[in-house]
Amino acid sequence: MKKSVILGALTVAGLAAGAAGAATLDDVKARGKLNCGVTTGLVGFAAPDANGEWDGFDVGVCRAVAAAVLGDPAAVEFVPTTGKTRFTALASGEIDMLARNTTWTFSRDTDLKFDFVGVNYYDGQGFMVPKALGVSSAKELDGATVCIQTGTTTELNLADFFRSNNMEYTPVPIETNAEAQQQYLAGACDVYTTDASGLAATRAAFEAPGDHVVLPEIVSKEPLGPLVRHGDNDWGDIVRWTLNALIAAEELGVTSANIEELSAGTENPEVNRLLGTEGNLGEMIGLDAGWGKAAIAAGGNYGELFEKNIGENTPIALSRGLNAQWTDGGLLYAPPFR
């Protein structure tokens, strides 16, 4: 029994490492499907809708990449991952890319051998408590029991925050957002802490969101973005520039409504290059000329994805804040398409 476990582990490791070296683009094309790692369910970011179709802000990135590479935004196999399993899934080649509220950190980018291709949501860690507790600041949380998802940066920030403020707490480690929500609502913990966007999404799903407050303190920087395995730079480029295409499209005013019209040719050469009517950008990354157009048409540009999934008119009601275009005082800044 023990022997077979070792054998299994070794073969898996062997196969896994083998897959990591190969060209992901060829694999995806041969398969005809993109394997994209997402959350196990966080409404607004990635969750199956009533018809079982995956939908959300992170899902939008997966679909854009599938559209750019395979020409079909539906050609995606969504693989739900927890905070714990996501990195193993990516490192082992089970998924081609991960778009799961994942914070870009030094050690993940270097030691864990991944490449973050950009940021699709600038976030920070916050705290949510029931209004009835009468807490108004995170500094009043001494002695509290705190629900956290394991395998996250949240866990480490939390330890740092309480230690630097000389406070004590009891961590309740939990695997998925759904379980955390259940524990929190049952009062098994006083506080739920995770990325502020995640808190907003979780709270929006409550029966009585008004009974819970998100405390004003944001205790960390959480730049969330898609990532790929380190080593396959060609594939990394494709995912990076697909994300950039979505961001640039918003800046350049390309939307899902006017994209057909614009792709007939415009006065703006950058729009033309982005949509493949001018230049040969597609060829440079090994895709069709229409890759950028397909990516944007999949679910709209960055702004459209934001508004549709997590924007102010959705129950999650996040404002653009840091995630506005640089031209509007935000941090989004796509490098030039040329």
Added chain:
Amino acid sequence: MTTLSDPPRESFRLSMLLNDTRYRSYTFQFIALLCVIALFSFLGYNLVKNLQAAGLNISYKFLGETSNYDINQTLIDYSSQSTHWRAAVVGVLNTLLVAFLACVTATIIGVVAGVLRLSKNWLISKLMAVYVEAFRNVPVLIWIIIIFTVMTAVLPQPRDFRGENATASMWFDAVAFTNRGVYIPKPVLESGGMAVVIVFLLSIVGVFAYRRYATKLLYATGKMLPTGWPTLAILFVPALLTYFVLGKPISLEMPVLAGFNFKGGINILGSLIALWFALAIYTGAFIAENVRAGIQAVSRGQTEAAASLGLRPGRIMNLVILPQALRVIIPPLISNYLNITKNSSLAIAVGYMDITGTLGGITLNQTGRAIEAILLLMAFYLAISLAISFIMNIYNSKMKLKER
């Protein structure tokens, strides 16, 4: 006259390795061994090469680095500034704690249920049958989650204990059942407190000595000493005397509601309770079946023979049936203990921080050292399983039929 002599000794020839049945099996075993070694070397080599190709290499340096995360139940000193190694040790102790508690509880439940299942009382034996079948046939993970979920949903939150019209209250102002766990008073040793503990430990030794003496006396002279009340007396009287003579040097620290949670006392986490009871009642059902099988394996003739000698039913059980039944019960009991220990790795389902949760969970995840952590985990479970088997085998050979 001719003398019979041995046929001339054939000298050893290489072909005998294949043709001679005396050597052939060794040849094949040797070849098989070579194949196994070759296979493993190939896999190991393949692993190392592929890891190198992916830019990873096996290194245990991460164990010396700061862990940066907190753990909710630590039997030794630990903080987020401790190393990953220490976090692993905390996890090991948590695993051992829950495995020990569950083994003891499962044995008690199993023996009681096993004996009662053979009861002549129809209702009791059927109830026990229902218990065994219900628990044996539902995966233990489900039981863990059921118990945990019911606990969080049904028990009150700490804040329900607060205020004028609190909806929950403590038992005897000493014990609080909350959905985060149970808070109980904690004994605090003041100066001289240690003496009471030592006296109590000595009393336990004393009880064994007395019982041994009673048995000896019985076998030697046929005189029977009472064992019931002297056991209790030896156990408690000296300790109580020391306690009062030394002026009550042991006090209790009561849990009190302070801030978000109860403070003081001992907090038994809900996750520990759920895991402990789930493992105990699940494995208890298996042990019950072993116990029943063991008792039924002793032939009826033994009972009848003992009864015809005039032994009372209780004595028949203790002196005739159980010693023989134990020989059948112990070997499967060992594997039940091993199962408990290994099943305790389901702890993460309820957020109990055992070795799989610390080393195999957070550490693995934060450092990305999956292969190293898993190898270490395997080594730990192997070592602990072998240790349990070893100890139980010693006990087994002590109980085995002594052939003289």
